[in-house]
Amino acid sequence: MELDSLYQEVILDHYRSPHHKGLSAQKDIQVHHNNPSCGDEITLNLIMDGRFVKDISWDGVGCSISMASASVMSDLLIGKRYEEATKILGAFVELMQSKGQSQGDEVILEDGVAFAGVSKFPARIKCALLGWMAFKDATTQVIK
Amino acid sequence: MSLDFSRYKNDFPILNRKVRGGNTLIYLDSGATSQKPETVIEAEANFYRTKNAAVHRGAHLVAEEASEVYEGARENVARFIGAKSDEVIFTKSATESLNLIAYSLGNPESKFHLQPGDEIVVSEMEHHANLIPWQQLAKRVGAKLTWFKITDEGRLDLSDIDKLINKKTKIVAITHQSNVLGTIVPLAQITKAAHAVGAVVVLDACQSAPHFAVDVKKLEVDFLAFSGHKVLGPTGIGVLWGKAELLDHLEPSLFGGSMVDSVTMQGATWAKAPRKFEAGVPNMAQAVGLSAAIDYISKIGMDKVAQHEHDLTKQLISGLQNISGVQVIGPVDMKDRGGVVSFTVDGVHPHDVGQYLDQFGIAVRTGHHCAWPLMRRLNLVGTTRASFHLYNDENEVKVLLDTVSKIKDYFKVSK
Numbered sequence: 001m002e003l004d005s006l007y008q009e010v011i012l013d014h015y016r017s018p019h020h021k022g023l024s025a026q027k028d029i030q031v032h033h034n035n036p037s038c039g040d041e042i043t044l045n046l047i048m049d050g051r052f053v054k055d056i057s058w059d060g061v062g063c064s065i066s067m068a069s070a071s072v073m074s075d076l077l078i079g080k081r082y083e084e085a086t087k088i089l090g091a092f093v094e095l096m097q098s099k100g101q102s103q104g105d106e107v108i109l110e111d112g113v114a115f116a117g118v119s120k121f122p123a124r125i126k127c128a129l130l131g132w133m134a135f136k137d138a139t140t141q142v143i144k
Numbered sequence: 145m146s147l148d149f150s151r152y153k154n155d156f157p158i159l160n161r162k163v164r165g166g167n168t169l170i171y172l173d174s175g176a177t178s179q180k181p182e183t184v185i186e187a188e189a190n191f192y193r194t195k196n197a198a199v200h201r202g203a204h205l206v207a208e209e210a211s212e213v214y215e216g217a218r219e220n221v222a223r224f225i226g227a228k229s230d231e232v233i234f235t236k237s238a239t240e241s242l243n244l245i246a247y248s249l250g251n252p253e254s255k256f257h258l259q260p261g262d263e264i265v266v267s268e269m270e271h272h273a274n275l276i277p278w279q280q281l282a283k284r285v286g287a288k289l290t291w292f293k294i295t296d297e298g299r300l301d302l303s304d305i306d307k308l309i310n311k312k313t314k315i316v317a318i319t320h321q322s323n324v325l326g327t328i329v330p331l332a333q334i335t336k337a338a339h340a341v342g343a344v345v346v347l348d349a350c351q352s353a354p355h356f357a358v359d360v361k362k363l364e365v366d367f368l369a370f371s372g373h374k375v376l377g378p379t380g381i382g383v384l385w386g387k388a389e390l391l392d393h394l395e396p397s398l399f400g401g402s403m404v405d406s407v408t409m410q411g412a413t414w415a416k417a418p419r420k421f422e423a424g425v426p427n428m429a430q431a432v433g434l435s436a437a438i439d440y441i442s443k444i445g446m447d448k449v450a451q452h453e454h455d456l457t458k459q460l461i462s463g464l465q466n467i468s469g470v471q472v473i474g475p476v477d478m479k480d481r482g483g484v485v486s487f488t489v490d491g492v493h494p495h496d497v498g499q500y501l502d503q504f505g506i507a508v509r510t511g512h513h514c515a516w517p518l519m520r521r522l523n524l525v526g527t528t529r530a531s532f533h534l535y536n537d538e539n540e541v542k543v544l545l546d547t548v549s550k551i552k553d554y555f556k557v558s559k
């Protein structure tokens with residue numbers, strides 16, 4: 001059924017056992033984002049090493065899509081150069097805006113392509129972007 | 145035995161449409177907005193087709209007819225809630241009604257002008273629309289906002305009513321029925337306590353007036369608000385009712401055309417209520433649509449509507465209680481309880497519950513339901529809420545229950 005394209009196995013796995021969840025003791029910056037229309041919340045700690053994303057950790061409450069997406073986002077972006085991370089973020093945002101027309105580039109997005117189906121459910125796009133937007137906010141505050 | 149309401153369903157064109165998965169829509173989100181019968185859609189369209197003109201203005205025939213149907217709608221609403229026609233103010237929504245009354249009560253020239261140190265009482269289960277206007281009023285005038293707590297069962301906790309409603313209390317603003325828990329509040333005790341200290345009672349009737357008979361005289365409240373769109377009427381029309389003697393002493397809070405008695409370059413004086421509260425060309429077609437909705441629902445009878453929804457609610461609650469890992473949030477006892485049922489599914493976020501149900505054509509609401517403080521009190525991120533209106537039936541409840549019982553498997557949540 002159509003729903004299976006939204007709730008891919010990969011997503012449910014990340015939801016049940018999220019990666020990098022639990023806030024680090026140290027951080028360069030902490031941001032808090034929420035989605036007032038549904039109450040989902042995320043707090044994200046970012047540590048940069050020069051222009052490299054050294055660590056991302058997060059905590060939050062929300063639906064499977066928002067929590068799994070934060071998990072996949074941290075997996076993908078930790079260890080990346082800022083420019084590379086921004087490129088991946090751009091690819092994910094583009095996938096979300098594709099209205100079901102794009103499969104996503106697995107080379108760039110890895111597990112992130114599992115979210116392709118979300119783009120067909122307009123109400124859920126914001127869920128999928130919650131963690132990513134928190135990351136974007138955090139990096140733009142640290143990287144001048 | 146339950147009442148046969150099946151013949152009414154066909155009056156609502158949208159209920160025939162197909163939604164996701166090729167399913168026929170099962171609409172269980174009437175707490176957010178109700179669907180409209182054909183007669184309402186027609187009445188609104190016909191106003192534009194045959195009577196459209198600015199009411200209370202032009203000297204021409206169409207304007208006269210427009211004024212007549214607009215005022216006719218007011219009389220009809222008045223009859224619906226047991227009020228006098230001049231006590232019914234049309235607004236754009238309950239939200240506007242509540243803001244309007246909060247501004248008017250806070251106007252320094254109103255008889256009820258609040259002073260620093262005065263108190264405004266609300267409850268922990270208010271919709272944001274009956275909370276934030278009072279928070280803001282308190283802030284503007286330096287008054288103090290206090291609130292009734294709720295019990296763990298989801299009833300209003302009246303144990304500290306004597307302390308809460310005291311000599312400093314000027315306004316008690318309370319919901320008639322919670323849009324999350326379905327709880328109907330014990331109003332008589334509240335109005336008695338409020339009036340004993342000279343406070344006014346503002347009732348948010350958004351979830352009551354559309355579902356059971358509401359008579360402002362019997363309720364003994366001072367102001368009452370509801371939205372047309374939840375009572376089978378159009379969007380863009382709301383009602384504020386106030387006791388005539390109170391409205392006389394209240395300043396308006398929206399200013400402009402149609403609400404004046406006389407105007408000079410220096411100032412203005414106001415028309416009598418309700419006109420002084422209806423600045424500008426009002427939502428005429430919507431008022432006429434609301435009137436048609438009231439005709440429609442009154443013909444069926446509010447007591448029958450209430451009974452029908454009561455039966456469905458009972459069926460739903462007992463069904464949910466039999467599904468493991470599902471919790472009903474709110475009273476499970478049917479006494480003083482309306483047709484709004486919130487629940488949670490262990491291990492599955494409400495948003496995912498709602499998405500799963502949507503795949504089977506079932507439309508419910510998920511999230512905090514514009515009652516964020518209540519969610520915090522309940523320690524929940526949100527709930528899934530099914531809410532009824534007269535067009536729902538037993539079979540729909542059955543489909544909902546069957547579908548809910550499969551959710552945990554789909555998301556592979558053990559327990």
Ligand SMILES: Cc1ncc(COP(=O)(O)O)c(C=O)c1O
Binds near residue numbers: 175238348514
């Ligand atoms: C209890 C309650 N109060 C107030 C409102 C606000 O109504 P509206 O959004 O139509 O102004 C609603 C509806 O959402 C409600 O359920």
